[in-house]
Structure formats: C-alpha cells, structure tokens
Amino acid sequence: MQSITTFFQTLIDGVLIGGVYAVISIGLSLVFGVMHIVNFAHAEFLMLGMFIAWFAWAYAGIDPMLGAFIALIITFFIGMGMQRVLIKPIIGAPQVAQIFLTVGLLFAMENGALLLFGADFRSVSTSYQTQALTLFSGESGRILVPLDKLYAFLMALLSGASLWFFLNRTSWGRAMRATSQDPMAAKLMGINTDKMYMIAFGLGVGTTAFGGAVILPYITASPTVGSQFVVLMFTAVVLGGLGSVAGAVVGGIMVGLIQSFSALILPIQLQNLTLFVIFILVLALKPEGLTARRRS
Amino acid sequence: MTRFFYPSLAVVAVTVMSLLPLTLDPQGYEIRILCIAMLFAALGQAWNIVGGLANQISLGHAAYFGIGAYTSTILLRLFSLSPWLGGILGMVLAVLFALLLSVPTVRLKGHYFALATLGAGEAMRVIANSWASVTGGPVGISVPYSRESSLWMMQFPTVLPNYYLFLIALVIICLVFWKIQTGALGFRLRAIKENEQAAEVIGVDTYRAKLIASTVSAAITAFMGTLYAQFQFFFDPDTVFGVATISVKMALIAILGGVGTLLGPLLGAAFIIPMEEFANSYFGASVAGLSQFAYGVILVVIILINPRGLVALIGQIKNRIFSKGGSQ
Numbered sequence: 001m002q003s004i005t006t007f008f009q010t011l012i013d014g015v016l017i018g019g020v021y022a023v024i025s026i027g028l029s030l031v032f033g034v035m036h037i038v039n040f041a042h043a044e045f046l047m048l049g050m051f052i053a054w055f056a057w058a059y060a061g062i063d064p065m066l067g068a069f070i071a072l073i074i075t076f077f078i079g080m081g082m083q084r085v086l087i088k089p090i091i092g093a094p095q096v097a098q099i100f101l102t103v104g105l106l107f108a109m110e111n112g113a114l115l116l117f118g119a120d121f122r123s124v125s126t127s128y129q130t131q132a133l134t135l136f137s138g139e140s141g142r143i144l145v146p147l148d149k150l151y152a153f154l155m156a157l158l159s160g161a162s163l164w165f166f167l168n169r170t171s172w173g174r175a176m177r178a179t180s181q182d183p184m185a186a187k188l189m190g191i192n193t194d195k196m197y198m199i200a201f202g203l204g205v206g207t208t209a210f211g212g213a214v215i216l217p218y219i220t221a222s223p224t225v226g227s228q229f230v231v232l233m234f235t236a237v238v239l240g241g242l243g244s245v246a247g248a249v250v251g252g253i254m255v256g257l258i259q260s261f262s263a264l265i266l267p268i269q270l271q272n273l274t275l276f277v278i279f280i281l282v283l284a285l286k287p288e289g290l291t292a293r294r295r296s
Numbered sequence: 297m298t299r300f301f302y303p304s305l306a307v308v309a310v311t312v313m314s315l316l317p318l319t320l321d322p323q324g325y326e327i328r329i330l331c332i333a334m335l336f337a338a339l340g341q342a343w344n345i346v347g348g349l350a351n352q353i354s355l356g357h358a359a360y361f362g363i364g365a366y367t368s369t370i371l372l373r374l375f376s377l378s379p380w381l382g383g384i385l386g387m388v389l390a391v392l393f394a395l396l397l398s399v400p401t402v403r404l405k406g407h408y409f410a411l412a413t414l415g416a417g418e419a420m421r422v423i424a425n426s427w428a429s430v431t432g433g434p435v436g437i438s439v440p441y442s443r444e445s446s447l448w449m450m451q452f453p454t455v456l457p458n459y460y461l462f463l464i465a466l467v468i469i470c471l472v473f474w475k476i477q478t479g480a481l482g483f484r485l486r487a488i489k490e491n492e493q494a495a496e497v498i499g500v501d502t503y504r505a506k507l508i509a510s511t512v513s514a515a516i517t518a519f520m521g522t523l524y525a526q527f528q529f530f531f532d533p534d535t536v537f538g539v540a541t542i543s544v545k546m547a548l549i550a551i552l553g554g555v556g557t558l559l560g561p562l563l564g565a566a567f568i569i570p571m572e573e574f575a576n577s578y579f580g581a582s583v584a585g586l587s588q589f590a591y592g593v594i595l596v597v598i599i600l601i602n603p604r605g606l607v608a609l610i611g612q613i614k615n616r617i618f619s620k621g622g623s624q
Contacts, residue, residue, distance in 0.1 A: 038407040089600055095406040097599050099353050100551055103544055104595025111585035111592065223585070227539075231418055234411055242407075270426055276419035283412045284400030 005141040010260045012135075016149040018256020020215055023156040024229065025236035025248040026163060027208035033243035034180040034200035035091055037098050041105035042208060043226035043233055045075055047113060049209025050221035057124045057216075064124055065151055068213035072159075076206035083201035091197065106226075113223035123220040148217040155214040159207060160249060166203075167245065176200055180243075231272065232259075235279040313463055322454035331455060333569040334462040335524060338469045339542070340549035340561030342516040345476060346509050347547055348556035349485035353410045356417030358542035359397075360390040360514040362424060364521025365536045366431055369439055372449075379450040383522035390518030391511045402506055405492070414539065421537035436532030439525055450526040458527045465523060469516055474558055476512070485509055489556075517546075540588055548591060552598055554607025563606045568594075 028042045052074055053067035062070070086105065090098050128147040136143040167173040178186040179196040187193050212225075219225070236255045240247025255275065262274040320327045339361070346352045367389055368382030401412045424431045431437060445452050452458060476482050484505040487495035496502050525531060535541050545568075553564030572587045602608055 038411070086596060086600070095410075096347075096351065096353055096551065096555065099355075099407065099410050100547070100595055101599045103355070104592045104599065106592065107540060107544070107588050108592030108596060111589035114585035115589060231415060234415075238411070267426065270422070273419055273422050273426075276415045276422065279415045280397075280400050280412050280419075283404060283408055283415075 005136065005138075005143055006264070008136070009141075009143050010264060011257070012143065012145060013149070014257035014260035015253060016145070016153045016256070017260065018253035019153040019156045019160075020211055020252075021232060021236050021255050022249040022252025023159050023214075024208050024211035025233050025240070025252045026160060026245055027204040027206070027211070028233055029237045029240070029243055029245050029248040030163075030207070031201055031204035032237070033245065034176060034204075035087065035197055036243075037087065037091065038102070038242070039204075040099065040102040040230075041109055042102075042205065043230045044106055044109035044113075045079070045205040045208045046212035046229055046233075047110070047221070047223065047226040048075055048078070049212030050216050050219075050225060051113065051117060051122075052209065053213035053216050054122045054124060054221050058122075063126060064213050064216040065155055067216075068155060068210045071213040072206045072210040075209035076202040079202035079205035080198045082205075083198045087201060088194070088197065110223055110226060117223060119223065121220040121222045124216050126217050129217050146218075152214040152217070156211060159210050163203070163207060163245070172199070231275060231279060235275050235282075238279060238282055310463075310467060314460070317456055317459050322456040327455050327459055329570060329573050331459050331462050331527060332573075333565045334459075334466045335520060335527075336545065336549055336569055337562050337565035338462070338466045338520050339517060339546040340553070340564055341466075341469045341473050341558075342513045342520065343546040344550045344556065344561055345473060345485075345513040345516075346506075348550055348560070349477065349482055349489065350506055350509055351489040351556075352506065352510070353406070353547070354413040354510075354513075355410050355539065355543050355547070356397075356413030356415070356420075357513070357517050357546050358537045358539065359393060359417045359420040360517035361521040361524070361542050362420055362533070362536040363390045363393060364518030365525040365531055366424065366437070366521075367518075368522040369437055369525045369531075370430060373437075373440055378448050379522055379526050380448065383519050386518045386522055387515040390514040394511045394514035395507070398507055398510060402503060402510075414543070417537060417539060417543050421533050424533035424537055431533065434532060434534070436530060436535075438530040441529065450523075455527075458523075461523055462527075465520065470558060470562075472512065472516070476509070477558060481505060481508060486556075540591075545591075548595055552594070552606060557607045560607050567606070 024046055027045070028039060031037060031039050031042065049068070049071035052071040053062075053064045056062040056067035056070050057064055082105075086101065090101050126148070128151065131147045132144040133147065133150070134142055135145055165173075167177060175186065175191045176196050176199065178189065178191055179193045179200075183193050186196070232255055236251035237248050238251070239254050240249070240251030258274060258278065259271060263271050266274065317327050317330070320330075339357070343354065343357055347354055364383065364386035367386035368377075368379045371377040371382040371385065372379055397413070397416050401409055401416075404412055425434050427433070442449060442451055445457075447457070450461075476485075484495070484500045484502075487498070487500050488502050488505060492502055521536060524536070549564035549568055550561045551564070552568060553560030553562065568591075571590070575587045575590055602612075
C-alpha cells in the first residue's frame with residue numbers, strides 16, 4: 001500500500017514538472033523546426049524569463065504567473081532583434097558556424113547576466129508556495145499536489161495550447177509551417193520568410209522564458225540556472241524528435257517522469273546521469289525522435 | 297624557397313620559445329601564462345584532429361582531459377605512482393572511453409554529434425562530482441607535494457621544467473597533427489568532411505578513419521590533463537570536466553585561429569589566453585564572468601566576420617597586399 005501511494009505521488013510529481021519541461025522545450029523545438037538551427041543558448045532565455053518575472057515581483061509586486069506574460073513579451077522582442085542581427089546571417093551556414101555562434105551567445109548571456117545581476121540567488125515568496133491539495137489521505141500515506149507546481153503546470157498547458165492554436169489554426173501559423181517545410185516554395189507563395197523566421201525565434205525564446213517565469217515559485221533564479229536545464233531541454237526535444245512541437249510535449253513529460261522515478265532508486269546527484277545516458281542512447285538509436293512519423 | 301620556408305620558420309619559432317623563459321623570472325606570472333597558452337594550443341590542436349579535419353564538432357573533450365588529470369592524480373595519491381605512468385594509463389582510459397562513446401556517436405553528424413558529446417562530457421562531470429570517495433567530489437583534489445625535485449615524479453621547484461614539458465608536448469602534438477593532415481588519414485578525414493557518403497562510395501572506411509582520429513585526439517587530450525594536474529597541483533570536477541573551461545575553450549581556440557589548419561590553434565591560443573589573463577588581472581575577481589562574457593562575444597563576432605578564423609583573415613590581408621588591389 002505504501003508503495004502504491006509513493007507510485008502515484010511520483011507519477012503526479014513527474015507529470016507536473018514534465019508539463020513545464022514540455023513548454024520550455026517547445027520553444028527550442030520550434031526554433032529548430034522552422035530555422036533548422038540548434039540553439040545552444042536557448043536555456044539562457046529561461047534564465048532571462050526568470051529574472052524578468054523576479055524583477056516584476058520584487059519591484060511591482062506582480063505574481064510570477066502574471067509576470068510570465070511580461071517575460072514572454074519582452075523576450076519575444078529581444079528574440080526578434082537577436083534573430084535579425086545574429087541568427088539570420090548563419091541560416092544555411094556551415095554547422096560549425098551555427099553551433100559556435102549559439103554557444104558563444106550562451107556564454108555571453110550567462111556571464112552578461114552574472115555581470116549585470118550578480119551571482120545572488122533570487123527567489124519569490126507567494127501565498128500558494130507552501131500549500132498543497134490533498135488528493136488522497138489514508139493509512140498508507142498521502143498523495144499531495146503542491147499548488148505552485150500545479151499552477152505552473154496549468155500555465156504551461158495554457159501556453160502550449162495557445163501555441164498549438166497559433167500554429168495550426170491561424171494564417172500566420174500556416175505561413176510559419178510552410179516556411180519550415182520549404183522556405184523557397186513559401187517565398188514563391190508570397191510569404192515573407194524573413195519575417196516568419198523572426199517571429200518563430202521570438203516565439204520560441206518567448207515560450208521558454210514564459211516557462212522559466214512560471215517555475216520561479218519553486219526554483220530560485222540565478223545567472224547559471226540555465227545550465228541546469230540545457231541537457232534536460234535537449235533530452236526532451238530529442239526524445240520527441242527535433243523540430244516537432246507535439247513531440248516536445250511528449251518528450252518533456254517523459255523527462256519529468258524519468259527524473260521523478262529515478263529519484264526513487266538513485267541518489268539525487270545521479271538523477272541527471274540517467275538523463276544523460278538516455279539522451280545519448282536516444283540520439284544514437286533514434287535521432288529522429290521516438291514519436292517520429294515516417295515521412296515520404 | 298617555399299619548401300624550406302615553413303620548416304625553418306618552425307625551427308625559429310621553437311628556438312625562440314625555448315630561449316624565451318631564460319629571460320623571465322622562473323617563478324613569475326608571465327611564464328605561467330606562457331605555460332597555459334601552450335597547454336591550450338596543444339588542446340586546440342588535439343581537438344582540431346577530429347573537429348577540424350573531419351568536421352566532427354565535439355563539445356565533450358573535457359571528458360578526456362578530466363580522465364587524464366584524475367587518473368594520474370588518483371594513482372599518485374594512492375600508490376605514489378609516477379605521473380608519467382599514470383598519464384599513460386589515463387591515455388589508455390581515455391581511448392577506451394572514446395571507443396565506448398563512438399559506439400553510439402560515430403554515425404552522428406553535425407548538431408547531433410555535438411549534442412551527444414556535450415552530454416557525455418557532462419555525464420563525466422556528474423560522475424566526478426558524486427563519486428566523492430575516489431575523486432574527492434566537488435571540493436576538488438590536490439596533487440601531493442614532495443619537497444625534492446624529480447622529473448620522474450614530475451615535480452619541480454620552479455615552473456621552468458613544466459614550461460619545457462609543455463613546449464615539448466606542443467611540438468610533438470603539432471608534428472602528429474601535421475603528419476595526420478598531410479598523410480592518407482588526413483585526406484580520408486577531409487573527404488568525410490566534404491561528403492561522407494561520397495567518401496564511402498570511393499572506398500574510404502569512414503568508420504575506421506573517424507575512430508582512429510578520435511582515439512588519437514582523446515589520448516593527446518588525456519595526457520595534457522596529466523601535465524595540467526602536475527602544473528596546477530589542485531583541480532575540481534567543474535574545472536577539468538567543464539564545458540566552458542575546457543570543451544568549448546579547446547574548440548574556440550581552434551576555430552578562432554582557423555579550423556583544420558596547423559597554425560590555427562597556435563594563433564588562437566596566443567590570442568585568447570593572454571587576453572583572458574589580462575582581463576582577469578586587470579578587472580580582478582570582483583568582476584566574475586567577464587572573461588567568459590568576452591569569450592562569448594568574441595566567438596559570436598568571429599563567426600559573423602569570418603567563420604574560417606584568423607588564418608583566413610591573415611590570408612585575406614596578405615592577398616590584398618600582394619595583389620595590389622587586384623582580384624583575389
């Protein structure tokens with residue numbers, strides 16, 4: 001009986017955190033899907049989103065769940081500008097140039113934040129942080145749903161659904177998918193592909209920043225917080241298939257579950273090791289992703 | 297004349313480098329910077345064998361470096377084993393790790409290879425941090441200091457012998473790179489770089505070529521790790537297995553100088569290391585992250601100006617001067 005409650009508790013924890021991983025990873029997948037560029041600096045936008053939400057909370061008293069929208073808007077425009085100046089010149093360039101431009105960006109952003117904000121850890125305090133819903137309570141133990149994680153999960157769900165709606169039900173979304181499939185043909189159909197690239201990059205980093213902001217109630221912000229999420233993010237995206245937005249959702253939830261279940265059997269320091277091993281194995285065995293559909 | 301130009305240039309350069317420390321304080325700061333510059337030039341050159349010639353962009357070479365540093369240091373602490381033997385054992389372990397890693401990664405290209413190697417390097421860092429009973433964990437490990445000076449134990453009262461060890465290592469590694477570059481393996485690797493399928497069609501055993509290149513690169517990197525440990529006397533997992541401190545820095549130096557060229561890593565290290573040291577000493581530890589911030593910016597700028605690095609830039613300038621404004 002004890003093990004059953006533990007199982008369900010682990011399952012719930014895994015899904016809740018996995019939902020947030022999904023949203024963080026969607027942005028990365030979107031950027032790759034549309035521009036065919038692996039953005040190594042992507043996790044830094046998560047850090048940026050956390051800091052924007054923290055400043056909004058500290059100076060204007062805005063709850064991180066609402067601050068997330070501010071983070072989304074600000075990073076959307078930063079992303080559009082960055083795409084224009086830095087990413088556009090390397091679309092179609094040799095991969096070594098693409099890899100190292102974004103790796104350079106990673107160091108510039110991480111250490112730029114260190115120079116600007118200092119190495120302090122910053123956290124918020126909210127009324128719901130310490131509260132939890134009790135789903136089940138009995139002799140064998142309790143199953144709890146922490147409210148901060150639940151809210152973050154719901155916000156993640158909201159942003160994922162909005163992005164899905166944008167991509168699949170609006171004309172801009174259709175134009176973006178067309179650009180991703182065949183930029184030349186899209187251009188011939190009158191789509192401004194340069195604009196689509198800018199919006200895709202802006203949305204990609206914005207979504208990730210949004211995901212960063214909603215986890216602020218239970219993860220402290222610091223300039224190096226991005227590095228905790230890099231491998232996680234890439235594992236989620238690779239599990240789901242690079243470039244597939246729906247795959248990133250599946251991948252994110254799988255990563256959440258892998259993490260919470262491996263914590264049951266392994267010491268906490270080795271939690272990420274499981275992820276690394278799965279990551280390398282998936283890359284090797286099925287680099288197109290576990291959810292990949294056969295394309296003609 | 298050109299036939300003797302480059303070899304004689306190399307002889308002059310090595311002579312200058314061997315005489316230079318005699319004019320410096322053997323305990324001084326300048327000689328340490330030169331040591332680190334040579335260390336990273338050698339590491340950049342090792343990375344260049346795989347990353348430059350075959351275009352297999354590794355972001356996990358710190359795994360080999362750390363294996364080299366930890367193997368010799370742990371054996372020295374436990375059994376007082378000479379770092380020379382420990383270093384050779386480290387090379388063997390690094391080669392084994394490279395072979396193990398090649399099973400899942402040898403068929404990967406571009407982004408996927410970069411991601412997988414990044415993951416492998418990070419996995420080693422996690423292991424070194426959590427396996428505290430052997431590695432000392434996150435607090436780091438120190439090389440036991442013995443009073444007497446001994447080449448066999450690689451311990452010296454001044455930095456001068458370390459300087460010559462780094463110089464000899466750098467010269468050997470440059471010769472290895474040159475030998476590979478101009479030999480059959482170099483042509484095979486370049487064929488893989490241009491078009492792997494085409495290379496396979498004309499009969500290049502691409503699997504074998506990549507495997508040889510990555511094991512040679514891993515072994516060299518591991519031995520440099522041992523030299524580094526005996527030079528620094530103290531290190532921790534985040535330094536020797538670090539993405540920024542080792543993996544990316546190695547690649548950055550090769551790319552900045554000119555990827556796939558013999559001269560590239562030398563130029564890259566001669567530029568990056570003094571600049572980094574200058575920034576660190578000028579701004580001090582109070583401005584943490586400045587040198588890495590500068591790295592990032594330089595990397596971005598260099599790629600936007602000319603992804604082929606300083607060598608290509610020098611070539612462009614040379615062309616412009618010698619052709620008197622004519623076409624390139």
